[in-house]
Amino acid sequence: xxxxxxxxxxxxxxxxxxxxxxxxxxxxxxxxxxxxxxxxxxxxxxxxxxxxxxxxxxxxxxxxxxxxxxxxxxxxxxxxxxxxxxxxxxxxxxxxxxxxxxxxxxxxxxxxxxxxxxxxxxxxxxxxxxxxxxxxxxxxxxxxxxxxxxxxxxxxxxxxxxxxxxxxxxxxxxxxxxxxxxxxxxxxxxxxxxxxxxxxxxxxxxxxxxxxxxxxxxxxxxxxxxxxxxxxxxxxxxxxxxxxxxxxxxxxxxxxxxxxxxxxxxxxxxxxxxxxxxxxxxxxxxxxxxxxxxxxxxxxxxxxxxxxxxxxxxxxxxxxxxxxxxxxxxxxxxxxxxxxxxxxxxxxxxxxxxxxxxxxxxxxxxxxxxxxxxxxxxxxxxxxxxxxxxxxxxxxxxxxxxxxxxxxxxxxxxxxxxxxxxxxxxxxxxxxxxxxxxxxxxxxxxxxxxxxxxxxxxxxxxxxxxxxxxxxxx
Amino acid sequence: xxxxxxxxxxxxxxxxxxxxxxxxxxxxxxxxxxxxxxxxxxxxxxxxxxxxxxxxxxxxxxxxxxxxxxxxxxxxxxxxxxxxxxxxxxxxxxxxxxxxxxxxxxxxxxxxxxxxxxxxxxxxxxxxxxxxxxxxxxxxxxxxxxxxxxxxxxxxxxxxxxxxxxxxxxxxxxxxxxxxxxxxxxxxxxxxxxxxxxxxxxxxxxxxxxxxxxxxxxxxxxxxxxxxxxxxxxxxxxxxxxxxxxxxxxxxxxxxxxxxxxxxxxxxxxxxxxxxxxxxxxxxxxxxxxxxxxxxxxxxxxxxxxxxxxxxxxxxxxxxxxxxxxxxxxxxxxxxxxxxxxxxxxxxxxxxxxxxxxxxxxxxxxxxxxxxxxxxxxxxxxxxxxxxxxxxxxxxxxxx
Numbered sequence: 085x086x087x088x089x090x091x092x093x094x095x096x097x098x099x100x101x102x103x104x105x106x107x108x109x110x111x112x113x114x115x116x117x118x119x120x121x122x123x124x125x126x127x128x129x130x131x132x133x134x135x136x137x138x139x140x141x142x143x144x145x146x147x148x149x150x151x152x153x154x155x156x157x158x159x160x161x162x163x164x165x166x167x168x169x170x171x172x173x174x175x176x177x178x179x180x181x182x183x184x185x186x187x188x189x190x191x192x193x194x195x196x197x198x199x200x201x202x203x204x205x206x207x208x209x210x211x212x213x214x215x216x217x218x219x220x221x222x223x224x225x226x227x228x229x230x231x232x233x234x235x236x237x238x239x240x241x242x243x244x245x246x247x248x249x250x251x252x253x254x255x256x257x258x259x260x261x262x263x264x265x266x267x268x269x270x271x272x273x274x275x276x277x278x279x280x281x282x283x284x285x286x287x288x289x290x291x292x293x294x295x296x297x298x299x300x301x302x303x304x305x306x307x308x309x310x311x312x313x314x315x316x317x318x319x320x321x322x323x324x325x326x327x328x329x330x331x332x333x334x335x336x337x338x339x340x341x342x343x344x345x346x347x348x349x350x351x352x353x354x355x356x357x358x359x360x361x362x363x364x365x366x367x368x369x370x371x372x373x374x375x376x377x378x379x380x381x382x383x384x385x386x387x388x389x390x391x392x393x394x395x396x397x398x399x400x401x402x403x404x405x406x407x408x409x410x411x412x413x414x415x416x417x418x419x420x421x422x423x424x425x426x427x428x429x430x431x432x433x434x435x436x437x438x439x440x441x442x443x444x445x446x447x448x449x450x451x452x453x454x455x456x457x458x459x460x461x462x463x464x465x466x467x468x469x470x471x472x473x474x475x476x477x478x479x480x481x482x483x484x485x486x487x488x489x490x491x492x493x494x495x496x497x498x499x500x501x502x503x504x505x506x507x508x509x510x511x512x513x514x515x516x517x518x519x520x521x522x523x524x525x526x527x528x529x530x531x532x533x534x535x536x537x538x539x540x541x542x543x544x545x546x547x548x549x550x551x552x553x554x555x556x557x558x
Numbered sequence: 559x560x561x562x563x564x565x566x567x568x569x570x571x572x573x574x575x576x577x578x579x580x581x582x583x584x585x586x587x588x589x590x591x592x593x594x595x596x597x598x599x600x601x602x603x604x605x606x607x608x609x610x611x612x613x614x615x616x617x618x619x620x621x622x623x624x625x626x627x628x629x630x631x632x633x634x635x636x637x638x639x640x641x642x643x644x645x646x647x648x649x650x651x652x653x654x655x656x657x658x659x660x661x662x663x664x665x666x667x668x669x670x671x672x673x674x675x676x677x678x679x680x681x682x683x684x685x686x687x688x689x690x691x692x693x694x695x696x697x698x699x700x701x702x703x704x705x706x707x708x709x710x711x712x713x714x715x716x717x718x719x720x721x722x723x724x725x726x727x728x729x730x731x732x733x734x735x736x737x738x739x740x741x742x743x744x745x746x747x748x749x750x751x752x753x754x755x756x757x758x759x760x761x762x763x764x765x766x767x768x769x770x771x772x773x774x775x776x777x778x779x780x781x782x783x784x785x786x787x788x789x790x791x792x793x794x795x796x797x798x799x800x801x802x803x804x805x806x807x808x809x810x811x812x813x814x815x816x817x818x819x820x821x822x823x824x825x826x827x828x829x830x831x832x833x834x835x836x837x838x839x840x841x842x843x844x845x846x847x848x849x850x851x852x853x854x855x856x857x858x859x860x861x862x863x864x865x866x867x868x869x870x871x872x873x874x875x876x877x878x879x880x881x882x883x884x885x886x887x888x889x890x891x892x893x894x895x896x897x898x899x900x901x902x903x904x905x906x907x908x909x910x911x912x913x914x915x916x917x918x919x920x921x922x923x924x925x926x927x928x929x930x931x932x933x934x935x936x937x938x939x940x941x942x943x944x945x946x947x948x949x950x951x952x953x954x955x956x957x958x
Binding site: 187189231232234238242243245246255261265267268269270271272273274275277278280281285297300301321325326327329367369370371372373374375378427428429430431456459460461494495496497498499501502503507511514515516518519520522523525526527528529532541542 | 627629630631632652674684687688697701702703704705707708709710711712713714715716717718720721723724725729740741742743744767768769771772802803804805806807808809810811843845846847848849878879880911912914929930931932934935937938941942953
């Protein structure tokens, strides 16, 4: 869509002409978020460089009644940052780490700071930022806040929600607000909690206060290989039942192992294993080896063929690189890759993996399973050729059945990627009309005109008063 | 039993009936514009400010175990289930709900969620905010809704679970709660270190470094409170530390403490006694940056002394920077005691980061600003409870 010259001029006066993109060739980089099959060209993209510029940009958009889509690094994989014909509000120029308060273990950062960069910056203080999504070398803290991102080490340390103590936000009206408290408890409603994971629908965070956690004194990484997915899943339940809380407990199935081992990320995984478990424990050095012994015993009792413990930092890094780059490794198999995200109760893992296998066979697609087994968070991934309409249709149908199977097993449709556009159709299968309507009502409390990331997360028909509201211009 | 076995104590029909009763009661109240006092067992009715209500709606009848899958470490219960019952049921499977908020055996899980109450175990297992997975509730219009789910990781839709945790029942009546459980630690040891001076104990805490955060719970108790829970002689401050895990890690934690002075192992019943120490005390929390907790303790003590409030007991949670204060009612002093407490709270507010009231006499509440009065909070409350049927007045808002 074409925006009025006066609006464009106002935006340019705030951020500079260079940081307002209008030509389609300039906008192409912002037409997707890694989810194949979903591409949409924005109408405009604006990139403020400071919190003050964000506020002024949002106010100009509010005055003009124009909708916008906040965007971090665009690695969300849910279609949540697509901005078809509307304004992309890019936050990846706000990259400053504003303060590190090592004494209180709090960091104050701008939303465009890259996840891994924050952990590197606080490492000299023997601190870390714990949530570690696989995209951590490129994804931003602001994006993590919007999606309530997780990662392998969230099993012990918790997700983004558990690590953000305060936010400075700009509401879609352009008003600013502090949610939470950087240095203490809050009372009243937990607006911080409800903002985290709101997928850009409640406004934009311009400042993020992070609770840092100490780096562990010691880390042990265990690789166990199993003759069946069932036996690996049983080992997961047995480990968790001991009371040991591993820092991470990840599973990969055979197709994933083969993809990794055939790539430049080869980690030395046994290619003939039906499944492997990558288990990590950390904390004080004392007692850690006893925990390792218990875990090894659990794996062996459940039928592990081999269990090995990384003996050097290099070996540990290599084992993790295979896991974290598994999605990239699958890129070798086919030109496109759907990275899915769902959760089931942990005891239903063996059953759901059997169901996924049956669905894959029925639709003649190849599923590579990588998952955060400790918390039942599955990533069934399908490599395919998105230019082949028949294959695309089969992949889509298989994914849909997998989502419904996870819901039927008592699970949910997303554990860390968010609903975005991709999961919208499943929301009514998870929540009834009244529950979805209350979600809309909370959104309206933050954004009565529904201009911030419109059309995402909650199906529009669930918002009873949608048609009665003055329509936002999209 | 197998890992995936499901344990439940009620039938679907019973559950539907009790939810339906609550929904019908709220719908009727909404139609009649009749404000209700929503509560759990009713054991802490004077928590929060005075509620303007004509009748109560109690969660006590919703006392069923709806679904418990030990292999998933997840339980779903009616909101009227007591914390004691939760512990009894989960202990049978070697598990526990790792939360120990202040309160007695009657405290319900619904009220714990509504008041966002947590205790010392939050160091190792997180606060109630980290442990609630999903809720069933009825809004102020009598509409039943479900938020969150029954799995430990879930970002489907907006997080109305967090919104309702700590909402003091102002958004509706919680009927059902899904919770994350933990395996009960095989070894659970309670250690005590005593010192005349709280600053000395804070120095020990600072020197412990990573070890301090590796305990499952760690609290500083003033001499009176330490004596009350049988952890001290009544003359010294006590650092009470709970170590769980394997034998080697517990030995290392004990050694880390011993580097700073004599360590006694005491009966873990001290934690239960601490949970139940409130009695009918007025209670509030003082929150400050963790590095300033020593100053926060000192300023709290000074404000209480300067205002003539005696009979106060303090405990501090260093990793959170929180000081919790219990003040025994001085019935003989009438209004004078309430006014003194109000004066102390006013002084503290000007010195420390934030004062959060839990249970205070009416006059003392006046020292604290009304909560949840920003425009977003008001709009949210309007959406859930447009007629202010639910716990009207509990945030200190103007009621008409």
